[in-house]
Amino acid sequence: MAASVREKQAAALKRMLNFNTSPLKNTAAEPVWKVLIYDRFGQDIISPLLAVKELRDMGITLHLLLHSDRDPIPDVPAIYFVMPTEENIDRICQDLRNQLYESYYLNFISAISRSKLEDIASAALSANAVTQVTKVFDQYLNFITLEDDMFILCNQNKELISYHAINKPDIMDTEMEAIMDTIVDSLFCFFVTLGAVPIIRCPRGNAAEMVAVKLDKKLRENLRDARNSLFTGDNMGAGQFSFQRPLFVLADRNLDLATPLHHTWTYQALIHDVLDFHLNRVSMDESVGSEASPSGARPKKKNKKSYDLTAADKFWQKHKGSPFPEVAESVQEELDTYRAQEDEVKRLKSIMGLEGEDEGPISSISMSDNTAKLTSAVSSLPELLEKKRLIDLHTNVATAVLDHIKSRKLDVYFEYEEKLMSKSTLEKSLLDIISDPDAGTPEDKMRLFLIFYITALQPPSETDLDQYKKALLETGCDLSSLNYIKQWNLFSRVMNSGSQFVMEGVKHLVLKQHNLPVTRILDNLMEMKSNPETDDYRYFDPKMLRGSESSTPRNKNPFQEAIVFVVGGGNYIEYQNLVDYTKAKPGKRVLYGCSELFNAGQFIKQLSSLGQK
């Protein structure tokens, strides 16, 4: 079974933590202790993949940030996992001079340049520490894997490559170049870790095309360099992509601005939308009372609690894409099963307690049964406790989400937006919802209106627009994002003739299985369907000897694996849509990536700041 990107990245990390050799399977091996030093980038990469306990199991006694005060521990090897930036290199040189550790294993998240390597060399020479620098590695792990099939580029400094940064009107060429380089570097690392050279398709005329060109160039250069190529032999793995190369679809955020603003109904996307959710960790205020009003009128004793939603949490893996009502039911079911098991254990306990006194025929017959049952109960106790913890976790999270839904009437927004996006008839007028004081925060109303504006076939007339604007202003919305959307809309309408925002409704149930634009594009490209939207996409194959400007793909077979990357930012709604699409097509694998992950609130902020310019 092919290893997912997450497994590959985790395996690479574990190998690195084992002094760059393969970890032994022998459980009773001598412990070797080490210290892990990382910068914030390294921390963000490691934290979704390895828990602190796993680090401990691998012998890491301390894990510290590079730019913190660190005491010398002179008889311990240190493993560094940092980005090769100026300040990091300086700090490493300082560490070498201060002789903090016994030996140094330097691992750079992306490739380090020759000059910086020489800086370290000279610092090592001056500190007489050359022999202490035991190994230096380029890890090519400059991306963060959140799920088996989802990755983002970075969490630190994401403003530098945000939607805002890419699309601001006064951007300079040098800035754009820098942004593109960052993105391409991460994507390159991603493909090195994946061990495959993709076929790249991208639309014309936007940031995605620039990224594609650069990436193609970088891959091509690396493949030509036969001595140092990273895509040879053992990297290709055990035939993961043996027959076919994967398809890499680059999309630009600008092709679909409505989806990031959409109110959603699936569990993971909801958590990302209403709660504070970063790098698979949810942080929420846990108030003692259970009535949480969004305005916090009576703040009860609140303490912040954070929960990790990991791959080991089976409930989460099963339900993160389910609609919220299903999740609530499932939590209840899990709770019931847990209670049943708990009762079973209690019953056994009481039977064993009575067994000495009661000499009735029943107990004597089932004696051997009981011993076996008791053993199984005892061994399943840790499982039960873990299950309880997870159930509590999800109950808390789901309750918090439910509170938000109830107070902001998010279900109303969801339904309305679904109707807007699928162009079915509207029952309530938009104005009613906007003027309704109970339904949602000003941000929610702004989102709704923006979706309306974007998806409308014709822009609304001036009078209507003014009406809406007035209503929005009354409720306290900030209209600068609208300005930006207007400009964008004009621009895009000039570029594309047809309405690009049509969702196909497959089933007419309450939660329709729509294909969002990104999914649609992927479908066309993966299945080699002809569609006016995607026929114009450029085609890059880094393995071909000569780059061509044509858009005709060379092979006509549908792809089995694909990676979708959205330049400018993505969110869980698109991810979930892709996951659903993949589920319907067995044998196909789709990975989703984006330059940053934002929820609707953060996206509106970016739009507002763009609109204010």
Next chain:
Amino acid sequence: MAVDITVLFKASVKTVKTRNKAIGVGFDLPKEEIFKKSRPKHGFSLKAKEVISNITKLKDFLLQHRKDYVNAGSLISSDLTRMTDNERDQIDQDAQIFMRTCSEAIKQLRSEAEKQVIPTQIREHRGAVLDLIEIYLRGVCKLYSEQRAIRVKRVFEQENQRLVSEMSNLVDEVRQIEGKVVEISRLQEIFAEKVLMQETEIDSIHQLVVGATENVKEGNEDIREAIKNNAGFRVWILFFLVMCSFSLLFLDWYDS
């Protein structure tokens, strides 16, 4: 896939060295390198490494003798490789003492480390190191206890076997006895039958005998009577005769 650029690094070091030599900035390398090599390792890590090497020794020892200990069930094991139970007990004891000493050593290190005044990071580091050593020790103990469990299981199995064979012997004997008892009871039945039959006969004999005795008694009486009668009859005859004779005599006298 990670790329090892250590070689590149070493090359950079050479480049910088030559560059420095060219510029005229030199460093005294040889002496200090020698000094560096003999840098003393601090007490804590020395002791910790000692404990670890001890535990490793124990582990090797256990693994070495594991095959013999467990007596891996080959039918052709020669007497040389077989362990007596005494030897096994010895190993058990030794291993236990060893484990206890190791955990004592760990505890000691821990208390020592706590007493020392050292910066937090080093304290944390040492705590974590001791945790790791403990986990290692626990792993090795688990090896030992697994071995022991197999042995104990084996012993129980042996005892089981023995008990089973004893029981089966008993069962055989009991069966034999049972057979014999059955025979005896059958014979006894037959005897009882016969005895019962004899009883009736004896009864009848008894009756007969009683009747005979009575008859004899009556007979005796009859004889007595008969004798009496006889005697009386004789008297009468005698009298008659005497009378006749007298009558004759009278007659004779009369006629005379």
